[in-house]
Amino acid sequence: MNIYEKIGLKRVINGSGKMTALGVSKVSDTVVETMKEAGQNFVVIDDLIDRVGELISKITDGEDTCVTSSASAAIALTTAGLITGENISLVERMPDSTGLKNKIILQKGHSVNFGAPITTMIRLGGGVPVEVGYSNEVKKEHIEEAIDDKVVGLLYVKSHHSVQKGMLSIEEMAEIAHKYSLPLIIDAAAEEDIKKYLKLGGDLVIYSGAKALCGPASGFVTGKKEYIKAIKLQYKGIGRAMKIGKMCMMGVLKAVEEYSKRDENKIVEEQIRLANLLIKNLDDENKVSTSIVKDEAGREIYRVQISLNKELTNISGKEFMKQLQQGEVEIHVRKHYANLGIINVDMRALTEQDIEFIAKRIKEILK
Numbered sequence: 237m238n239i240y241e242k243i244g245l246k247r248v249i250n251g252s253g254k255m256t257a258l259g260v261s262k263v264s265d266t267v268v269e270t271m272k273e274a275g276q277n278f279v280v281i282d283d284l285i286d287r288v289g290e291l292i293s294k295i296t297d298g299e300d301t302c303v304t305s306s307a308s309a310a311i312a313l314t315t316a317g318l319i320t321g322e323n324i325s326l327v328e329r330m331p332d333s334t335g336l337k338n339k340i341i342l343q344k345g346h347s348v349n350f351g352a353p354i355t356t357m358i359r360l361g362g363g364v365p366v367e368v369g370y371s372n373e374v375k376k377e378h379i380e381e382a383i384d385d386k387v388v389g390l391l392y393v394k395s396h397h398s399v400q401k402g403m404l405s406i407e408e409m410a411e412i413a414h415k416y417s418l419p420l421i422i423d424a425a426a427e428e429d430i431k432k433y434l435k436l437g438g439d440l441v442i443y444s445g446a447k448a449l450c451g452p453a454s455g456f457v458t459g460k461k462e463y464i465k466a467i468k469l470q471y472k473g474i475g476r477a478m479k480i481g482k483m484c485m486m487g488v489l490k491a492v493e494e495y496s497k498r499d500e501n502k503i504v505e506e507q508i509r510l511a512n513l514l515i516k517n518l519d520d521e522n523k524v525s526t527s528i529v530k531d532e533a534g535r536e537i538y539r540v541q542i543s544l545n546k547e548l549t550n551i552s553g554k555e556f557m558k559q560l561q562q563g564e565v566e567i568h569v570r571k572h573y574a575n576l577g578i579i580n581v582d583m584r585a586l587t588e589q590d591i592e593f594i595a596k597r598i599k600e601i602l603k
Contacts, residue, residue: 249590252568253537253582254426256351260446260453262585267451267490274486281482285468288485289456295496296430298441298458302467303485307425307444307455308350308357309478311391314421314440314457315340315361316474317467318388327473333362340421341366341382342391343374343409345399354393354423361474363388373402379412389413393423394433396533396572410437419463425455428500428535430492434459440467445484451491454484500536507538510583510591514540517595523548523602529580537584539570542598544577549602553577559601567594 241247250258289301304310319338320326326336340363347367348354355365366387369378379390390413392406404412406422413420414437422438426447433441440463445454457467471479508528515526523545531537544553551559553574560567570580581594 247565249565249567249593250585251581251583251590251594252570253584254447255568256446258568260444261450263450263452263487263491264494266494267487270490271452271483271487275483279482282471284482284485285471288489289464289468291489292456292492293458295492296434296441296458298434298464299461300464301456301458302464303445303480303488304455304457304475305478305480305484306446306453307423307442308352309475309480310442310455310457311354311357311421311423312361312478313467313470313475314442314463315358315363315389316470317361317463318419319362320469320473321466322469324469324472327469330470330474331360331362333364336362337386337388338362339364339366339384339387340389340391341368341379341387342393343367343379343403344369344371345374345403346391346393348393348395348397350395350397350425354391358391361470370402371399374404376404376408376412379404379409380416383412383416383418387416387418389419389421391421391423392438394427394533395423395425396531396535398533400532406433406436406438413437413439419460426535430458430495439463445488445491449488449491449495452484452487454480454488456488504536504538507583510586510588511538511540513588514581514583514591514595517592518542518598521599521602524598537582539580539582542569542579542581546577551601553579556601560597563597563600565593565597567597 254261288303292301316330319333340358344367358365366382368382392409410420419439422433422441424433424441425444428448440457440459442457445451511528518526525543527541528538529541557574
């Protein structure tokens with residue numbers, strides 16, 4: 237019985253991935269021990285923000301880094317920082333940006349909902365989101381023609397949530413941003429490479445500390461020092477409502493350090509091994525077909541795609557998912573193609589016992 241079962245909640249098997257709604261990731265014992273020690277001691281918080289930022293920057297190759305309570309908080313604080321600069325009176329006035337330069341341009345296919353609308357995070361920072369182009373096509377002209385003297389930055393969303401075709405690339409967005417002397421913000425919350433997006437032209441890159449990095453609830457924005465300084469100042473304003481504590485700062489620092497030493501090949505090999513185990517456990521179930529698929533956004537994540545055989549069962553994908561969650565143990569899988577009778581099972585948080593339980597439950601439902 238785990239700690240959540242002890243307080244009366246159901247056990248959850250997470251075949252969905254690193255999702256905020258399910259508690260994101262498992263943290264390592266060393267991250268837990270680091271957070272415990274941090275919680276039992278005192279520190280000047282402003283000094284800790286600066287020092288953790290310096291140490292994370294050595295790994296990301298950013299000029300500086302600001303730690304935040306989440307990636308979504310980082311979007312809000314980054315927006316505010318670009319609007320206020322280092323003017324403390326403006327910092328204290330946010331999110332009221334009336335009369336100021338406050339527009340953030342993003343592509344229509346990048347105006348996503350990741351549990352909340354990304355445009356809400358921009359507005360929390362005093363920004364005015366400007367969506368350009370169409371959900372299936374954005375041209376350079378769409379971006380350039382939207383740039384006026386009220387624009388403070390361009391935002392690129394690197395995510396499986398975003399439309400994956402018809403959008404401008406990071407390099408194209410960076411070229412436009414720098415042509416007009418504007419910073420390019422890249423929301424790379426769940427991405428695995430914590431150096432790549434600065435190299436591709438991002439001036440400010442945002443990561444979740446709890447997703448790929450397997451840290452506690454946290455995030456950070458890394459990049460150009462001139463912007464990071466203004467972002468840190470937001471803790472004197474709106475950042476106070478989304479502050480990050482000493483334990484989470486030290487926890488995310490430890491998680492980033494561990495992540496930088498990971499063996500990516502072994503991680504992929506383990507995903508493939510578990511995927512094949514699930515496929516093997518479902519070999520004798522003719523009401524579904526299975527295959528291994530790579531993450532649609534190009535990350536090194538491999539999942540089992542389970543397609544319902546519509547000729548042998550009349551259950552819908554959504555009903556199938558609902559029944560997976562209604563057992564004694566809640567099984568959560570990826571829902572993005574459920575309307576097509578397809579679910580995907582993410583391997584990253586699963587054990588062999590979880591795999592066997594999932595296969596058994598699927599067979600029970602299909603009977």
